[in-house]
Amino acid sequence: MAQFQRLLVVLILTAVLLVVAEAAGDPDTSGCRGLTHGRYSRVFAFGNSLTDTGNAAIYPPTAGGTFTRLPYGQTYFGRPSGRASDGRIITDFLVEELKVPQPTPYLAGSTAADFVNGSNLAIGGSTALxxxxxxxxxxxxxxxxxxxxxxxxxxxVL
Structure with a gap:
């Protein structure tokens, strides 16, 4: 079981670190393209609660779970944020560093316009297998x- 857990952690961390960010192409002379300020225009995140920014709060078996109530989100967001954390998670820091908008949680979107800024496909409790x-x-x-x-x-989404 320990070997399975290590494999799962490696897979999740790999997915997080690769984040599947789509290159924005050649930036204009100001170094910007659209609303972005760098090389990337959007992020697609995969994983579990380490990267989930709201899907588990919507997914029926886990909706209304403890992370949808205080104190989760209290310190940084001032309200429950759907994250399995009191503060920000790795996805939040990556989005900030890449200077792209926060991606829409997949289960929160319904139209193509909802995913213009990418999508967070991670869901707390999901598995690699x-x-x-x-x-x-x-x-x-x-x-x-x-x-x-x-x-x-x-x-x-694509």
Whole structure:
């Protein structure tokens, strides 16, 4: 089990660090393109609660969970933010450093316009491996979302 946990952490950190940011192309002479100030125009984030900025607060099995109530979000946001943290998470810092707008949580969007700034496809409790694979080994999860679901959501956004 420890080996599985290490693999999961490595996969999640890799996904976070790669963040799948889309290059904005050649910037104009001011170094800006649209609303961005750098090389990137949007971010697509994958992962679990380490990168989720609101999907778990919407996903029916976890909606209304503890992270949707105070003290989660109290210190930095002043209100519950849907993050499994009192403050910001790695996605928030990456978006700030890349100088791009915060991506819309996938489950909060409904039109193409909602995803112009990218999308956060991460959902707290998701796994790298398929739920069926885990269930066959006696592991059950409240969140039946895996990395393959997140990549399908990404295809829907595109």
């Amino acid at each position: 398929e739920p069926a694979f885990l269930e066959a080994r006696g592991v059950t999860s409240l969140v039946l979302v895996s990395l393959s679901n997140e990549t399908r959501w990404f295809q829907n």
